[in-house]
Amino acid sequence: MLPWKRPAGWWLRNPRYFLFQMREVGGVFAALYALVLLWQLREFSQGELAYATFLAFMGTPGMFVVNAVMFAFVLVHAITWFALIGKAQPVQLTKEPIPWQKAFAGNLVAWVGISVVVLYLIFGGL
Amino acid sequence: MAEREVVFRVHRYRPESDRGPTYQDYRVPIRDDTVVLDALNHIKDTLDPTLTFRWSCRMGICGSCGMNVNGTPVLTCGVFVKDLRGGVVTVDPMANFPVLKDLVVEFDDFMRKLQGVKPFLIRKEDAPLSAGEYRQTPEQVEAYRQQSMCINCMLCYSACPVYSRTDHFLGPAASAIAYRYIKDSRDEGADERLGRISTKTGIWECTFVGECSVVCPKDVDPAAAIQSLKVLASMRHMRRILMPKSASR
Numbered sequence A: 001m002l003p004w005k006r007p008a009g010w011w012l013r014n015p016r017y018f019l020f021q022m023r024e025v026g027g028v029f030a031a032l033y034a035l036v037l038l039w040q041l042r043e044f045s046q047g048e049l050a051y052a053t054f055l056a057f058m059g060t061p062g063m064f065v066v067n068a069v070m071f072a073f074v075l076v077h078a079i080t081w082f083a084l085i086g087k088a089q090p091v092q093l094t095k096e097p098i099p100w101q102k103a104f105a106g107n108l109v110a111w112v113g114i115s116v117v118v119l120y121l122i123f124g125g126l
Numbered sequence B: 001m002a003e004r005e006v007v008f009r010v011h012r013y014r015p016e017s018d019r020g021p022t023y024q025d026y027r028v029p030i031r032d033d034t035v036v037l038d039a040l041n042h043i044k045d046t047l048d049p050t051l052t053f054r055w056s057c058r059m060g061i062c063g064s065c066g067m068n069v070n071g072t073p074v075l076t077c078g079v080f081v082k083d084l085r086g087g088v089v090t091v092d093p094m095a096n097f098p099v100l101k102d103l104v105v106e107f108d109d110f111m112r113k114l115q116g117v118k119p120f121l122i123r124k125e126d127a128p129l130s131a132g133e134y135r136q137t138p139e140q141v142e143a144y145r146q147q148s149m150c151i152n153c154m155l156c157y158s159a160c161p162v163y164s165r166t167d168h169f170l171g172p173a174a175s176a177i178a179y180r181y182i183k184d185s186r187d188e189g190a191d192e193r194l195g196r197i198s199t200k201t202g203i204w205e206c207t208f209v210g211e212c213s214v215v216c217p218k219d220v221d222p223a224a225a226i227q228s229l230k231v232l233a234s235m236r237h238m239r240r241i242l243m244p245k246s247a248s249r
Ligand code: SF4
Pocket: B149, B150, B151, B152, B153, B154, B155, B156, B157, B172, B173, B176, B212, B215, B216, B217, B218, B219, B220, B221, B222
């Protein structure tokens, strides 16, 4: 009998496997970004000078690229999960299962809506 | 009907003589209505009787002709050669299973898992035969009809990267079939089955790649079934914490 061996690079052989890997990696980047936020809070609590130093550091080109990459992966992570959400429906929640496109669109709309509210709360006063 | 020749690159493995797998090329005459299984049968009947593969119904219902064609798990009786892209058609045994010979895989592991989810009606007490059959409304049938279409072809296992890495994973079809019985109004084994499959090697091993549902020839959507099982298992868990007295669903 010939035992099964998974080939290296299996996730490059199929675009859906690739997207799945990106979604999983996106989770790591989301966690990293949470750490950045915690760090920001800490510097904020350390007083004005510490916070100004933090902001200056975040404004350097290198950190801008790091943030952009993290943001891109967080977007991939969120959107690929929204696309899957419609699948997790034990039928008794609604009479007919909601088609995944509707669940996807609904989540996107809710997400954009909440983001707008958050942005308004933060920048609305300016 | 126009005929042309297509090269089939077929996975060979003869356990008595071969150290490892090899590929063998065959030139097969193809018409518009030739499916991959026809081409394999042509090879076996006229070119090389030693080629070994499984098939039976030739109509997508027995589930025994699954193979990886150009890297994708398919029922070979349902794929027209004219629809395949590229000059050469590569035929491999289904991925993620040990190979017995050529294109034949060993699937005892799947059969064990299938038995493990108790794929039959569980009743606390069987009604006497004289009471007749258990009746269901069309809506009650609809609740599990989709998952009941599974033909145990195992294409979903062949497509699953989680099963590929950790073969202790219960896997897509066995989960979908567990869901099928849990959703059946005649069945009373939901609690028992959920308890059995709500484990790290059961449904929680699934990371929701979703490829099982893409390759499934019967639209069973095992990925959806597993996610729904996760919700049901979580609800069962919460109910056990909040209301320890009332077990069952
Ligand atoms: S769920 Fe679909 S792919 Fe998997 S064994 Fe059943 S019919 Fe085949």
